[in-house]
Amino acid sequence: MIEHISDTVDGEGDDKWTMTDPAAVAERRGVAFERRTYEHEDAEHCEADAAGRAIVGLTDSKGRVLVVVRPEENHAVLPNETVDPGGDWAAVGREWVEGMVGVEATFDDVRLVREVEHLVDGGTESRTHHVVFDGSLVDPDATLDGLCDDNPWELRWLDAMPDWLPDDDPQEAHADIKRFVGADG
Helix, strand or coil: CHHHCCCCECCCCCCCECCCCHHHHHCCCCCEEEEEEEEECCCCCCCCCCCEEEEEEEECCCCCEEEEEEHHHCEEECCEEEECCCCCHHHHHHHHHHHHHCCCEEEEEEEEEEEEEEEECCEEEEEEEEEEEEEEECCCCCCCCCCCCCCCCEEEEECCCCCCCCCCCCCCHHHHHHHHHCCCC
């Protein structure tokens, strides 16, 4: 539902809405909200200069979710990208999908807004927001281009949680995948 996302819609009746205020979206009915604390060894972490992270749960007609996997490390995450201060979480998510997967995506709703407190040496360094979008590919029959050849990550469709994922999940990546495929698999 677009009304769950933003009162601001760009374009003329298309589904390319914007999402620039995660805190406001988190207060809307039907959007899950959680707070998390991430501890970092130093101030130079992946969200040090970011407003947050756009996380995309793309599902296909078979109920599978697209994940980005680093096989040699048994690591998987939903497609995601950092959002600059003043940025548009929805636009960043769509741009990641189009740029890295080669297929246009549409977003249907926000599943979750996560407020993250980043600690360095026990003190709060910053706060960011992660927004988990529920989306699909505009062309459900499209063939994914995949990531570039020198990228150690690969794209995979999952219909269940893989048993090779480790139990420790300090930054909620596995929990985000479970939102789309369930816990058994």
